[in-house]
Amino acid sequence: MNKVRSDMKKTSVFMGVLLFLSACGAGFAQAQADERLFEEAKILIFDKNWAAAQEKLDGLLEKHPGSPLTDQALFYRAKCLSEQKGREKEALKGYESFIRSAADASRSAGLVEDSEISIIDLASRLYENGEKPYLEAVKERLDHPNKVVRYYAAFKMSYIPEKGIARRAVPVLKNIIERERDVELRDRARIALLRVSPDALKSLEEARPESRARLLKLQVIANGLKTVDVSIPWALADLALQAMPEEEKAKIRKQGYDLDRILRELAKSKSSLLELKEENSVIRIWVE
Amino acid sequence: MNDCRRTRKNLAAYLSGELDGPHAARVAGHLDGCESCRRELAGWKDVFEKADAVRAGIGETMKSVDWEGLSARIAGRALDQAEKPVRESRPAGILGRLFRPNLGPVYAGIGLGILIGSAATYLVLQKPSLARLEGRSYSASAEYLDRVELAMARRDALDYLDKSRYIILDFIQSSPGEPGSAQAVLNSGMARDLLARKKYLNPQLDKRQMAKAKAICDQIEMLFFELVQISGDLPEAELRRIQRFIEDRQLLLKINLLKEELEQSEV
Numbered sequence: 001m002n003k004v005r006s007d008m009k010k011t012s013v014f015m016g017v018l019l020f021l022s023a024c025g026a027g028f029a030q031a032q033a034d035e036r037l038f039e040e041a042k043i044l045i046f047d048k049n050w051a052a053a054q055e056k057l058d059g060l061l062e063k064h065p066g067s068p069l070t071d072q073a074l075f076y077r078a079k080c081l082s083e084q085k086g087r088e089k090e091a092l093k094g095y096e097s098f099i100r101s102a103a104d105a106s107r108s109a110g111l112v113e114d115s116e117i118s119i120i121d122l123a124s125r126l127y128e129n130g131e132k133p134y135l136e137a138v139k140e141r142l143d144h145p146n147k148v149v150r151y152y153a154a155f156k157m158s159y160i161p162e163k164g165i166a167r168r169a170v171p172v173l174k175n176i177i178e179r180e181r182d183v184e185l186r187d188r189a190r191i192a193l194l195r196v197s198p199d200a201l202k203s204l205e206e207a208r209p210e211s212r213a214r215l216l217k218l219q220v221i222a223n224g225l226k227t228v229d230v231s232i233p234w235a236l237a238d239l240a241l242q243a244m245p246e247e248e249k250a251k252i253r254k255q256g257y258d259l260d261r262i263l264r265e266l267a268k269s270k271s272s273l274l275e276l277k278e279e280n281s282v283i284r285i286w287v288e
Numbered sequence: 289m290n291d292c293r294r295t296r297k298n299l300a301a302y303l304s305g306e307l308d309g310p311h312a313a314r315v316a317g318h319l320d321g322c323e324s325c326r327r328e329l330a331g332w333k334d335v336f337e338k339a340d341a342v343r344a345g346i347g348e349t350m351k352s353v354d355w356e357g358l359s360a361r362i363a364g365r366a367l368d369q370a371e372k373p374v375r376e377s378r379p380a381g382i383l384g385r386l387f388r389p390n391l392g393p394v395y396a397g398i399g400l401g402i403l404i405g406s407a408a409t410y411l412v413l414q415k416p417s418l419a420r421l422e423g424r425s426y427s428a429s430a431e432y433l434d435r436v437e438l439a440m441a442r443r444d445a446l447d448y449l450d451k452s453r454y455i456i457l458d459f460i461q462s463s464p465g466e467p468g469s470a471q472a473v474l475n476s477g478m479a480r481d482l483l484a485r486k487k488y489l490n491p492q493l494d495k496r497q498m499a500k501a502k503a504i505c506d507q508i509e510m511l512f513f514e515l516v517q518i519s520g521d522l523p524e525a526e527l528r529r530i531q532r533f534i535e536d537r538q539l540l541l542k543i544n545l546l547k548e549e550l551e552q553s554e555v
Contacts, residue, residue, distance in 0.1 A: 046510050046537070072517065110480055110516040117487050148484050155488065184444055188488060191440070195433055198426040205426075215426070230428040236436065239443070240428075243435035 034064040038073060045076060054080035074098040075111045082118055092122045092137075116141065116149040124156050135165070142172055151176055151185065158192035166196045177204055190236055205233050215288045216240055216266070220248050222281040234287065238263060241285070248283055252276060291318055295325050299332050441492030445501050446550050448489060449543050451482055452508045455515075456534055456543070462527060470530075471522050479512040486512075504546050507539065 037060040044053035057077040061070065078094030081087045095115040102108040123137035141153035154172035157165070169192065176189035193201040214234035218241070220227045228248070232240045241259045244252075252262070255276050262274060266287045273286040295318045301307050302315045319325055428436070455473050462470035473479065486509050493502035511534070518526060534540070 042510070042514070046507060048506075110483060111513070114483070114487070114513075121490075148487070152487055155491070159491070184440075184447075184485070185488070187440060191433060191437055194426055194428060195430070202426050228432065230432055231426050232428055232436075233426065239436045239439045240432075242439035243432060245435075 034060055034067040034069055037064075038069045041073070041076060045080065048083070050080045050083040054084075071098065071102045071108055072111070074101060075108075075115060078115065078118070082122055088122045088126050092119055092126075092134075095119050095122075113146060113148055116144065116146065117152050120149070120153050120156050124159075127160075135160075139168060142168060151180075151189075155188060155192050158196045163196065170197050170200050174200060174204055177201075187236060187239065190233055191239075194232065194236075201233065205235075217284075217286050217288060218244070219284045220244070220281065221284075237266070237287075251278055251281070251283065292322060292325055295319070295322070296328055299325075299329055303329070303332055437492055438495065438497060441489060441495075441498055442550055444485070444489055445493070445498070445505065446547060448482060448485055448505060449508075449547050449550075451478070452512075453540065453543050453547075455479060455482070456508075456511075456540055459527070459530055460534060460540070462531075470527055474515060474518055474522055479515040483509065483512050483516065501546060501550065504539075504542050507537065508543070511539070 037056050041053045041056035041060070044050075044056065054077055057073045057080065060067065060073050061077070064070075067073070074094065075098045078091050078098055081094050082091035084091075095118050099112055099115050102112055120138050120141055123134040126134040127138070138153050138156055141149050142157070144150045144153065150172055154169035154176070157169035158173065160166040173189045173193045173196070177186055177193070180186050180189070190201060193204070216230075216232050216234055216237040218228060218230045218232070220229075228244065230240055238259065241262060249259075252258070257274075257276070262285060265274065266285065273284065276283040295315050298307060298311065298315050302312060307315065319329060455478055458469040458473045486505060489505065492498060493505060511530070514530065
């Protein structure tokens with residue numbers, strides 16, 4: 001009797017182990033399956049094969065609803081949609097649902113930030129295509145707590161042709177110029193402000209004690225007509241000179257100047273005027 | 289018939305809003321019932337619209353004229369005219385008396401005076417003084433600002449590629465048993481910074497001139513997305529997978545080639 005009981009006990013332990021192993025195996029197989037799908041989708045995304053990648057991600061989300069990769073899959077799915085023409089609205093919704101689902105996951109912070117930026121891009125694109133209410137999504141983000149999102153919304157707003165609307169970006173752009181330490185961002189903000197409100201930029205530059213409101217002036221006159229007439233803050237001088245038409249840059253080089261030398265000479269003296277004359281054209285560069 | 293004549297006489301004033309209330313109402317009333325006058329009105333409208341278009345064009349042209357240089361050019365032309373030899377002719381009557389040979393020194397003096405005056409004017413005007421050129425406000429055409437942004441995008445893309453290259457090199461050089469430098473890159477948050485930077489670059493990279501740069505920068509961005517997802521220690525298998533990926537896609541070679549092209553010219 002004891003032997004029978006002991007055999008039964010052994011059998012039940014064995015069965016339990018077997019069941020546990022098979023459950024683990026099934027879980028492992030599922031984990032492998034969703035990971036494999038995700039890897040395949042990412043390679044397709046890398047190669048910009050958006051529709052095929054989206055299919056893989058749809059499969060992952062449908063077959064493995066509890067997968068730890070769900071958040072990332074939602075993000076990449078929205079990315080795939082945003083790259084397919086005519087699917088902007090779906091993409092926007094996709095990003096919004098990812099943000100909701102990943103709100104608490106700190107490891108997804110980068111992807112959440114990127115989703116906010118993508119929403120701004122998509123909303124701007126929809127606005128340009130005549131879907132006016134979508135501009136709200138950009139406007140709202142001018143007050144976003146994340147400064148990357150706030151800055152991006154302001155830069156994007158500055159491209160809107162209706163100046164009255166574009167000027168909503170002015171406070172954020174001014175803030176970037178005044179407070180941001182990154183030179184690259186400050187330069188971008190200056191250009192954006194120049195596009196939207198040159199007067200606001202002027203008062204800002206004049207208020208800076210170190211700048212003494214220096215201003216680069218650049219004129220190109222061909223056959224009596226001004227083909228270039230630019231007044232730009234000194235901080236953007238190098239970019240403004242680089243942006244000159246290739247033909248004019250070639251003329252400057254021909255006369256023995258390069259852009260660095262021009263900047264050096266102009267920086268030396270406030271009163272210097274560089275005037276390069278050719279048969280039918282004149283290039284004038286000076287600083288005020 | 290008389291009504292038509294009176295109405296047509298007032299059509300231009302009617303269109304430009306110069307007629308007072310009763311007169312305007314009379315013209316409007318007549319137009320309601322007279323097709324021929326309505327056709328005449330349509331003709332006037334056409335003329336007005338074209339005049340508006342021309343006015344806008346004139347405004348643009350006036351703005352683009354180099355007024356500072358104009359005086360110099362006029363003076364230059366005057367000088368050219370003054371230097372041209374006077375054609376010999378046979379003077380007669382009053383002219384003949386005016387150009388008597390004994391008045392030659394007087395005319396020579398006047399001619400010399402004109403020449404010196406013109407030359408002085410030319411010298412004064414040919415180099416515009418800074419005071420006259422000064423205008424304190426900022427301005428640049430939208431087209432020029434686009435060019436400035438493109439120049440900035442080229443500069444920033446070069447910087448982005450440079451920094452990305454260092455990160456990728458660190459990953460390539462780390463050995464699976466000792467992922468020190470790759471782990472340091474992950475911990476430093478550099479990939480995340482570059483991801484943020486790329487966002488600001490995107491609008492310019494979307495432009496035609498930067499299409500090639502965009503393709504490579506997008507690939508680097510995808511790689512960085514991968515890296516920022518890794519939290520804690522970098523598993524050996526993950527390091528090997530990323531290394532294989534970088535090598536398969538020849539990312540470093542592509543970055544170097546693109547940098548070269550960006551430094552040389554527009555991409």
